[in-house]
Amino acid sequence: MARVRARWWPWAGIVGILAAVAAIQFAMGRVPICSCGYVKLWENQVWSSGNSQHLTDWYTLSHIVHGFLFYALLAWLRPSWSLAWRAVAALVIEGAWEVLENTPLIIDRYREVTASLDYYGDSIVNSVGDNVAMLVGFAIAARLPVWGAVAAVLALEGVAAWVIRDNLTLNVLMLLWPVEAVRDWQVQGAPTAR
Incomplete structure (x- = not known):
């Protein structure tokens, strides 16, 4: 019986972390759902006020990539931990972010430094969706060979760069070391620039 209960601890940890992140963001004054008053499964328009406000959007791809990266990092740093506990650790990192x-x-x-001039933060439902997307990426990475995981990350990054002119790599670059040429290229993708 104790072994069966022990198997549920990581799941309890995951639910607890998701709830804690949502509660912290609520305490910070983040809106629970889009100010439009409803929740969509997918927001396709990056340049709309609904971006980062609904359950998933194009930036969900970046959070799936987080899962791949956290899987690789934790497999290297903590190979003796069970997959479930490494997933919990990955969610702690993602939740903190x-x-x-x-x-x-x-x-x-x-x-200030990216093309996201109208970004006002995520809704809580979008943040929960981002956390779940990371767990999906983590689970996929756990089942793929290394070459498959690398190919998946490159494909996700490539699709996002092609469709929205942004991805995790560009996001990190622009936050840490802004490149004006990249920002100009991203802004050219905005509907008003077409």
């Missing part, structure tokens, strides 16, 4: 990403410090940084 979701909280930090929705602080004025990071929101203002996005607005």
